[in-house]
Amino acid sequence: MDNKTIEATLLEIARTLELKGENPFKVRAYENAARAVASLEEDVATLIREERLKHIPGIGASIREKLLELCGTGQLAYLEELRAGIPAGVFDLMKVQGMGPKKTKAVWELLGVTSLEELEKACRDDRVAHLKGFGKKTQDKILSGLALLARTRDRVLRAEALPQARRLADALAAVEGVERVEVAGSLRRGRETVRDVDILVACPKAEPVMEAFVAHEDVADVIARGPTKTSVHVHSGLQVDVRVVPPESFACALAYFTGSKEFNVHLRQLALDQGFTLNEYSLRPLDGTPAPALATEAELFGKLGLAYVEPELRENTGEVDAARAGTLPTLVEPGDIAGVLHVHTTWSDGVGSVADMVEEAARLGYGYVGISDHSQAARYANGLSPERLRAQREEVEAARAAHPGLVVLHGVECDILSDGALDLPDDCLAELDFVIASVHTELGMDRDRMTARLVRAVSHPLVRVLGHPLGRRLLERESSQFDWEPVLEAAGHNGVAIEVNGQPQRLDADWIHIRRIRARGVKLCINPDAHAPGTLDDARRHALVEARRGWASRDDVVNSLPADRFVSEFLRRQAAPARPARARR
């Protein structure tokens, strides 16, 4: 049983307990356990087998027993029992904004509502408004919550949300008296997808800021408006929350609104242990002495005995302890990325020519760029045959001549066929500077076959990078299933790097597996998977953030090497690409 299923099971228990009005701390315990499982770098089954489950924080004796049963039998009697009598559709009701466990329970038990359709009908029939604790406004709010749920996906890609957030943040920064504006929340933490946008504003007076915010042309409707906090939907359906705090509170507020929630809980507990109470305004001593002035988050963390924790790490998965012990990694920075591979052109499914893409790489200041179009099996993408690949080389040579300061590498993104063989013959691959091997077909293949397929591919001596290993598309398609250990073992043995793909809907490998890859000593290659000049910098814009979330430092990233070492130490090829300016014929 995979971790994802276990996580879902624990969350279902939490939702069920909530609905039954159980002790909220018990609910939280199951939520925490679910998070603990989700962020594991290894399978629960492995931890059970090696009796290491007891060392996982958040999983105590009781939940451990349940995981043993779940992994052993594939079932859980406790959950079956809890589930009895609750129609599955009731859980959908809790997805409606404003519907928590109490209101859900009320409409279900008192009105017999067990689906979103029935909830809408009950509202339209004016039955919800007459329930105790409900009213006309609540009923209307539920209706608009239902409409929103139908119209939008629950979450949006970070890359989609970020420009919308920046636009509003820029507008608020222009309001008179505003001292600072910061996009906080999960966007600042670099989550792949976000549910809403949090913008923090430092200003002595909140009212003008809120006025400007709700009057902004992007705002569709106002959800809630108070003196310090206002929530709206913008026209895309995305929710945006703005908080205004006095300038002297900015550091505490930024930490608070950046989250994660679990990180905040941990931080506040730590504060209590040390005789403080922490909220979004200040770190206040419990003995009544004045709160210290804190100008930055680093000062706040310092007061608590912690090194500065980068936003990308604030998921309460060990970073607080590491900050206390001084063992946090120095995360890879944009400036560390010396060059990129995985760039498509008009030869396959890109929209820029070889010259366009190389030109853009030069403009961005990269030291090397690797052209890698699809191979022939990718018919849909106009993949390249050996003949076309050889023909493409002339354009690559021309680009080299045009940019003597840039190392232009010629490679391919070669399909991994269903049996793990590569899509192009070895003699063809051997003529190239590098090979990225990627799966594009039969992504849903069963776990054992997929594992064998990937192991065979990364064991091929000419393969340098395993492209987008999970094959996921965020909000659309789940990851492929395979066992990472044998794949990483083979990759490590063959010196193959695992890609961190910068397409906003891929971000693949993901941060949790990146931590696992690093732990095995396998290198990462931070790539854009660019299909247009404008996406060439997605390596630094998106893939880098994912790598940082995976605690990656410069040394984990193979394309932090300067061009000469990248070629000689990683590509291990002494031939032409290291000296692009020299004539070959």
Next chain:
DNA sequence: GCCGTTTTCGGCCCGACTGTTTTCAGTCG
């Protein structure tokens, strides 16, 4: 249900806003 150099029992982060209320419960983050 988890957790523990003050604790194996009794805590468990903290605040904003709304709507239905005559003082607060529910939801959200």
